[in-house]
Amino acid sequence: MSISAQKINHIYSKGLADQTVALNDVSFDINDGEFVGIIGHTGSGKSTLLQHLNGLLKPDSGRIFINGRDITEKGVDMMEVRRSTGLVFQYPEYQLFEETVEKDIAFGPLNLGLSQEEAKDRAAEALAMVGLEPCEVAQKSPFDLSGGEKRRIAIAGVIAMKPRVLILDEPTAGLDPKAHKEILDMIEDIHKNEKNITILVSHKMDDIARLCDKILVMEKGTVVMTGTPQEIFSKGEELQAMGLDLPEAAQLILELKKRGIEKDETVLTMEQAERTLLEVLDKC
């Protein structure tokens, strides 16, 4: 599995007074098994980009290849594209609609043409993957659950389709710290077990730094930087100029650097920061 975007452009309300250029010559490559993070200020075009990757939006120009096949061409089987690329929207719990959790999760698999039995099995499997007890919640109404649980059900609804590419748009927005951590751990587990491509949009730089192999930084509809977390977060000042945060540990070291304490390598986790601080203190 691989994804390649070549010079994609997208303009909303083309030709009208409120025309917005949401994507401007965006190109990138994602290889099999990678965990990719997308960061950028609000309105930088992240959600728009994600919707191109499973054909919900068509670019005005440019091409998108999934496994070498151009999905922007006419006559591409959209069902096939959506089977391989699962997209979890921002606040996905607002898409729940069925009477029971099980039926809601089975909606995707049934649309793929699976039998009732298979869809039920998929639902149970997906529930277990998102850390809920199938026999406990399967027959409940999704509207009787807590916000965090609803979020998991909605994610399970996409996971149950077994996509080879799992895309999540701010999956933890508006959740408390515990639910936040649980959902990210769950995403990490799924990525490790399934070896799928995972694409994560988040404003939490600590999560991005910890989980991702590669980061795309977006600003005003263009990809302005790509690289490993080390490469990206070593450019602390540039990121801050774009209105983006750094991981807390990197922030700390950047502040130290500003006060004249030299340190070459980029620090991403608190453990690394601790070591660096101890070294600095030893020297004093």
Add this chain to the structure above:
Amino acid sequence: MLRDITLGQYYSGESWIHRLDPRVKIIATLLFIVEIFIINSFEGFATAFGALIIVIAASKVPLRFIMRGLKPIFLIILFTFIVNLFIVDGEILVKIWIFTITKEGLYRAVFMAVRLILLIIGSSLLTLCTKPMSLTDGLESLMKPFKIIGVPAHELAMMMTIALRFIPTLIEETDKIMKAQQARGADFETGNIFRRAKHLIPILVPLFISAFRIAQDMAMAMEARCYHGGDNRTKMNGMKFAKRDAFAALLMLLFLAVIILGRVFL
């Protein structure tokens, strides 16, 4: 695709028509509708069309934009045209199998179609050239005298304001929900009418829930800001009856006189 709906849409501009007092525009539109029903000759319709074209030119709304608003109504116009064409008895012009077209039928069909088109263009001009919020302000002000007989003018206007305010929000919400379900493999484009109706459920249920959530938030936000109905409430930008409004009213009366005289003497 959902964003292309223009019926009842505002076309922002700075023209003379745009700046008229909304009350004048509302009354003018109502009068125009009455006039269309007074008219009973093609000469009268030609006059009305002429007046409409002058107003459109003055409003600077592109004709293309107005026509786009007509598109969804086109089927209804076509339907009335065909029904009228075939059901009216009289002098037979053409006979195909069991269908007959009569002279009177043709006359009636064209007549009704012209009347409908005038009606729709006339009333859509009101919404094209008036901001939704001034429209409700105007309505509220016009309904005030009826308060004595118990018409809740302010409440009705507020309901309209809120409804108008949330149309784009709900369209956006629908778009989002549709996309989310499509991402789960839902297919809204193929299948017969029953299959399609069934496919509406995954859109409608979340949409209703969202609508109630939005309404609740809205009510809470209004209460938090001490909103308590219309009594003694003042407006931030009051309406003023200016010279151009008097001029517009004069034109309006002139047109009415022409139409009535035409009906009586022609």
